[in-house]
Amino acid sequence: MSFFNKILASIGVGSAKVDAKLSDSIIKVGDKVKGIIEVKGGNIEQSINEIYLTINTNYEKEEDDKVVDKQAGIAKVKLNEPFVIMPGETKTIPFTFELPLDTPLTVGSSKVWLQTGVDIKGSIDPTDRDIIKIEPHPLMEKTISALSELGFSLRNVKNEAASYKVRKRLPFVQEFEFIPTAGQFKKSLDEVEIMFSLLDESNIEIFIEVDRKARGISGLFSEALDLDESLVRFTLHENEIGKIKGILLDILNKHS
Known part of the structure; x- marks a missing residue:
């Protein structure tokens, strides 16, 4: 493992990648969110401290007589204990969790997305974002x-x-x-x-x-x-x- 590859991985080049794959991107309020997280190793061995999922949405707020866009986290789910991903290795982590009952519907200007984050020791943390359609209970x-x-x-x-x-x-x-x-x-x-x-x-x-x-x-x-x-x-x-x-x-x- 070269020192140069370590330097590149520390700034995200050649580092591990993460991809969330949902079983269904259309979900009713109160139903379960299901899928898998695919982690692909980069050019060097890396320690994965944590993989987490967050459900986020947008909302409007008036500040100083102007309407500004804000972001709110609806749920956060931790998926794993620390592990090591080897160069070129692929790991698959299944997940299932219940969509909170106060998740807004994706109608009008409202949007909801699943954000996948990975905490990698000594590297810029990769993320993945997937849009979800939320239907009414x-x-x-x-x-x-x-x-x-x-x-x-x-x-x-x-x-x-x-x-x-x-x-x-x-x-x-x-x-x-x-x-x-x-x-x-x-x-x-x-x-x-x-x-x-x-x-x-x-x-x-x-x-x-x-x-x-x-x-x-x-x-x-x-x-x-x-x-x-x-x-x-x-x-x-x-x-x-x-x-x-x-x-x-x-x-x-x-x-x-």
């Missing part, structure tokens, strides 16, 4: 479908920085903005915003903000003071999912 999917049946269309989805009063584990919330494009609420509501918080596989907490259309001078005054908005919060169990359309209809009728 059935309780979320049924709620969105019920809103569609009531005449609402999804206009926008974004991850937005949230205050300590609203957020939970993560520094942001994912907001779903719907507008009435048909049905009985087309003339009475401006929009409906929804936030989901899965408590476990069987229960979901739903936040709904109903924005009424301004009517006349008093209506415009209410709109200016945000008095035209109503915030409703409730919990839904999987056994009640067949009632979600009726629950939403009652809430919208009450606040329209």
Whole structure:
């Protein structure tokens, strides 16, 4: 093993490479993330201290009157104990872990990716990034479908920085903005915003903000003071999912 090769490996040239291969890049919230990590040895023997996976996403935050993009880590998983990779050797490490229930969906401007990192002694650590498509949990999917049946269309989805009063584990919330494009609420509501918080596989907490259309001078005054908005919060169990359309209809009728 030449001293020159050691120098090159220390700056990443001829060092070990890492590649994550997912069994499926489309994953539902709460399902398992499965795949393998392939580590290929470089030009010299190297000590691999740690291989880890992180699930990351992006969100928006207002700073100094500007909207800036931020990054948040959703989960981090360590895969191995230290080992040595020989020149030209290939090692395969399988992995399985559960996607956290608060992982945002990849709709609108929201993105989610798997980052693979390797801690190699005395070298620049290689990384690998894989985009993942996140689909809704059935309780979320049924709620969105019920809103569609009531005449609402999804206009926008974004991850937005949230205050300590609203957020939970993560520094942001994912907001779903719907507008009435048909049905009985087309003339009475401006929009409906929804936030989901899965408590476990069987229960979901739903936040709904109903924005009424301004009517006349008093209506415009209410709109200016945000008095035209109503915030409703409730919990839904999987056994009640067949009632979600009726629950939403009652809430919208009450606040329209």
